[in-house]
Amino acid sequence: MGVSDHIRLSDLIAARILRYTDFDTLIYTCAPxxxxxxxxxxxxxTKTLLLPVVMMITYFIFKKTVHDILCVLSANTYLRKQLLEHGELVFHTLQLLAFTALAILIMRLKMFLTPHMCVMASLICSQRLFGWLFCRVRFENVIFGILALMSIQGCTNLHSQWSIIGEFNNIPQEELIQWIKYNTRPDAVFAGAMPIMASVKLSTLHPIVNHPHYEDADLRARTKIVYSVYSRKSAKEVRDQLLELHVNYYILEEAWCVVRTKPGCSMLEIWDVEDPSNAPNPPLCSVLLKDARPYFTTVFYNSMYRVLKVN
Known part of the structure; x- marks a missing residue:
């Protein structure tokens, strides 16, 4: 639709089906x-009976659609117009199939599928689809029975969620935040991995150059520069790019040097796909962990984080 900010869904689908890869699609598809x-x-x-109900409704919609199409082919003009006036059921069924395909390929897109399945399940009350059944049994009893059966697993799910009691505890991150608040200027600019940048901004109010909203084209370009610390580029090249973004401090996470959610999904492997010309070079992250000089200076470190001052 001509929107440049959002990463194209077609690229994500191609990455799933055709194994198409680039930096942006790998950042997405490597996430669980x-x-x-x-x-x-x-x-x-299935346990909540949502899937069986939707499958039954979809079957009856297809059955009714085939019947209507056959009638249209043999009917007069008036009857044909009358039969074709109600196409919304077919539209929503096709939309359901599209959402199902997307959710199978990309788990996060269940956020479209699940609500639409609930909308489709409400058609159990449709007189157009089940009028023949409601003539034989009490309509209210059927709906109440289905809802009661659905509620058995539904109540279990609710109690399971309500029973979750947790506490967030991350001492290394708290140490980092405290150090930033009391040892850097309020206008000092920070860069690093997207998750920690959100914490830095919210807890210290320092300016940052990237954050977890990856659906912005300019932000993607800046994040790619920031993540080049985990590539095989030279320290001087990365330092010069960070200076162009006015970065004063870089938060290096040692885990990101080696973390690998699945094959091909470490930052180094992603960069080898994006930047094959530097593949023979050693990982910059390992170089900086040993000695960040002369282009960076280590000013803080703990068990998880290192803060590098950009010289």
């Missing part, structure tokens, strides 16, 4: 939320 739909999801839909 953008993996294929987990096997437990259809089982959860």
């Amino acid at each position: 939320e953008f993996d294929f739909m987990e096997n437990a999801t259809p089982l959860r839909y």
Whole structure:
């Protein structure tokens, strides 16, 4: 649709089906939320009876549609117009199929599928689809019975969520935040991995050059420069690019040098796909961990984080 900010959904689908890869698609598809739909999801839909009800409704919609099409082919003009006036059921069924395909390819897109399945399940009350059944049994009893059966697993799910009591505790990050608040100027600019940048901005109010909203074209370009610390580029090249972004401090996370959610998904492997010309070079992250000089200076470190001053 001509929107340049958002990463194209077609690229994500191509990455799933055709194994198309570039830096942006790998950043997305390497995240667990953008993996294929987990096997437990259809089982959860089935336990709440959502999937069986939707499948039954979809079957009756297709059956009614085929019947109407056959009638249209043999009917007069008036009857043909009358039969074709109600196409919304077919539209929503096709939309359901599209959402299902997307959710299977990209798990996070269940956020479209699940609500639409609930909308489709409400068609159990449709007189157009189930009028023949409501003539034989009491309509209210059927709906109440289905809702009661759905509520059994639904109540279990609610109690399971309500029972979760947790506490966030990250001592290394607290040490980092405290050091930034009391040892750097309020206008000092920070760069680093997107998750820690959100914490730095919210807890210290320092300016940052990137944050977790990756759906912005300019932000993606800046994040790519920031993540080049985990590539095989030279320290001087990365330092010069960071200076262009007016970065004063870089937060280096040692885990990001080696973390690998699945094959091909470490930052180094992603950069080898994006920047094959530097593939023979040693990882910059390892170089900086040993000795950040002369282009950077280590000013803080703990078990998880290092703060590098950009010289």
